[in-house]
Amino acid sequence: MNLTTILFYALAILTGACAVAVVVSQNIVRAAAWLLFALAGTAGTFFLLNADFVGATQLLVYVGGTLVLVVFGVMLTAQGPFIKMRIGAADWAIAAFVGLLLYAVLAVSLLQINVAGAKPGPMSNSENIGQALLGVRETVPQTEITGVPTHDAPRSAVYRTRMSYLLPFEIVSVHLLVVLIGAAYLARAKRRRGGAS
Amino acid sequence: MSEIGLTHYLLLGAVLFVCGAVCMATKRNAIGILMGVELVLNGSTINFVAFAHFNETFEMEGQVFALFVIVLAAAEAAVALAIVLNFYNNHASVDVDTAEELKG
Numbered sequence: 001m002n003l004t005t006i007l008f009y010a011l012a013i014l015t016g017a018c019a020v021a022v023v024v025s026q027n028i029v030r031a032a033a034w035l036l037f038a039l040a041g042t043a044g045t046f047f048l049l050n051a052d053f054v055g056a057t058q059l060l061v062y063v064g065g066t067l068v069l070v071v072f073g074v075m076l077t078a079q080g081p082f083i084k085m086r087i088g089a090a091d092w093a094i095a096a097f098v099g100l101l102l103y104a105v106l107a108v109s110l111l112q113i114n115v116a117g118a119k120p121g122p123m124s125n126s127e128n129i130g131q132a133l134l135g136v137r138e139t140v141p142q143t144e145i146t147g148v149p150t151h152d153a154p155r156s157a158v159y160r161t162r163m164s165y166l167l168p169f170e171i172v173s174v175h176l177l178v179v180l181i182g183a184a185y186l187a188r189a190k191r192r193r194g195g196a197s
Numbered sequence: 198m199s200e201i202g203l204t205h206y207l208l209l210g211a212v213l214f215v216c217g218a219v220c221m222a223t224k225r226n227a228i229g230i231l232m233g234v235e236l237v238l239n240g241s242t243i244n245f246v247a248f249a250h251f252n253e254t255f256e257m258e259g260q261v262f263a264l265f266v267i268v269l270a271a272a273e274a275a276v277a278l279a280i281v282l283n284f285y286n287n288h289a290s291v292d293v294d295t296a297e298e299l300k301g
Contacts, residue, residue, distance in 0.1 A: 008201045012209045019216035019236055028226050035232050038213070042239045045209065046263075049250040054263045058242075061267050066235065066274045073228050073278040077291045087223055099219040106211040110204060129264070132257045165261050172268055179272040186279035 007048055015041030023099075028078055032071050039063050053126040135164025206247035213240030227281045227291045231274060238270045 018038035025031040039062045046055030217236030224230050242263045249259025285291050 005201055008205065015209065016212040019213050022232055022236065023216050023220045028229055031229060031232055035235065039239065042243060045243060046246055049246050051246045051260055054246055054260050057264055057267055061271050066271050069274055069278055070228060070231065073281060076282060077228065077285045091223065095219050095223045099215050102218065103211060103215040107208060110207045110211060128257060129260055132261055168265060172265060176272055179275055183275040183279040187282050
């Protein structure tokens with residue numbers, strides 16, 4: 001039992017228990033609070049996986065942004081009888097049965113994957129991720145490069161551009177702009193139409 | 198087995214996925230359904246980052262796609278909450294069972 005094992009089990013129990021609590025919680029405000037802890041536990045798991053930048057982004061965007069949005073939605077819509085949505089015991093039994101069945105299928109198929117060759121790779125930092133997003137990934141050539149003039153530069157400085165994420169990055173940027181405009185348009189203030197139907 | 202491997206992280210991701218799926222199926226509150234979607238996306242992100250950590254070939258791809266998932270989940274939450282607020286303005290309820298105007 002080293003430190004990584006202890007930390008993994010602590011974070012896994014935190015994340016899994018909070019995710020289950022989100023499902024079984026009848027109060028929507030408490031479900032939002034449990035979701036906060038589940039997302040924070042996921043961020044801790046990312047830190048444990050040496051993905052510092054993804055973990056920090058998870059904390060900033062999810063815990064700091066998305067969850068605040070969800071809590072605002074809960075507070076704006078949770079009034080009176082709508083704060084609790086009761087479902088029957090039979091529905092709970094069916095849901096628990098289907099959920100356990102689905103998890104059993106997933107676990108059995110996961111345990112059959114041969115991951116014997118999987119071992120932790122080198123740690124990557126945010127600089128590598130930024131270069132991957134820009135499409136400028138510096139990789140030292142594995143073999144002798146032919147057809148490229150290398151007399152004016154050392155061999156290790158020859159860049160080989162691999163898979164670039166510049167186009168998805170731009171698409172995500174435009175997508176965020178469209179989403180901002182669409183959300184502002186959808187949620188704009190206007191008069192209520194003729195009461196509840 | 199005390200050594201933490203890829204399978205442990207994949208099992209954790211599966212826990213989040215199943216919780217999210219059951220949450221989407223059982224909640225009648227629209228925001229509760231949105232929470233289920235967030236849980237499912239978090240499970241997929243754990244899988245991406247775990248494969249990035251344990252497989253050198255995907256060391257960058259997994260993290261980049263995890264970032265894309267996080268950003269797109271934020272955008273999805275913004276649009277979904279705008280729709281839910283608009284629905285609440287019209288119906289004074291967020292119960293998805295009352296959204297039956299398009300029923301054939």
